[in-house]
């Protein structure tokens with residue numbers, strides 16, 4: 160059994176390489192590998208590297224192996240299609256990567272992942288130390304004072320928002336379970352302009368600091384984490400409801 164010291168050392172090493180998994184996932188999302196597996200063989204089948212992409216680099220094999228070691232994909236050996244004597248590794252989706260592949264219910268985790276690991280988001284982390292020392296907000300420091308929403312509005316067309324699609328998926332689930340519900344998707348005007356139409360959902364654009372449409376219940380999902388305490392209080396004061404549900408995801 161590994162000593163406590165060895166275990167701690169291995170954990171420290173694992174922390175250093177944790178970023179590799181995220182970056183490999185980003186690349187596979189960009190290459191649409193999970194979509195290809197989902198669309199060709201679904202959740203239960205397996206594909207060889209050649210079936211995923213002809214002339215795929217052997218690096219793709221190594222990347223999939225890394226993800227297999229984290230149970231993000233599964234693998235098994237199968238007879239090669241080119242030679243009976245050879246065994247070849249084939250890969251399939253797991254309960255984790257099924258969320259990365261596009262199916263009929265939409266495609267939400269991959270865009271959200273790509274958004275989270277987008278160069279312009281990642282660059283903010285390099286301003287974190289200066290933020291601790293000088294104050295301010297890392298994203299704004301790295302983007303000439305613009306906050307993330309101002310930046311996205313200025314660069315709309317170049318950037319793809321993940322949040323909106325995540326919301327779409329939540330709506331999709333909510334309304335497929337409770338089709339009698341009627342709801343409003345409230346967001347900035349340029350965001351709702353591009354939001355996909357959904358049954359039972361009215362899209363309303365506005366500014367949460369000015370006024371928010373009322374309702375029997377308001378679902379604040381992933382909103383307050385974007386703002387400091389002072390702004391969060393301003394937002395809460397604009398909500399005209401008797402019941403407020405703050406959804407805290409478990410991640």
Ligand SMILES: C[S@@+](CC[C@H](N)C(=O)[O-])C[C@H]1O[C@@H](n2cnc3c(N)ncnc32)[C@H](O)[C@@H]1O
Pocket residue numbers: 308321322323324325326327345346347350365366367368379380381382385
């Ligand atoms: C983290 S996202 C959450 C979106 C959605 N609830 C979800 O789960 O995907 C935060 C949202 O707040 C919107 N937002 C930012 N500033 C706003 C404002 N002043 N008024 C209204 N919405 C705003 C952004 O456009 C963004 O879509």
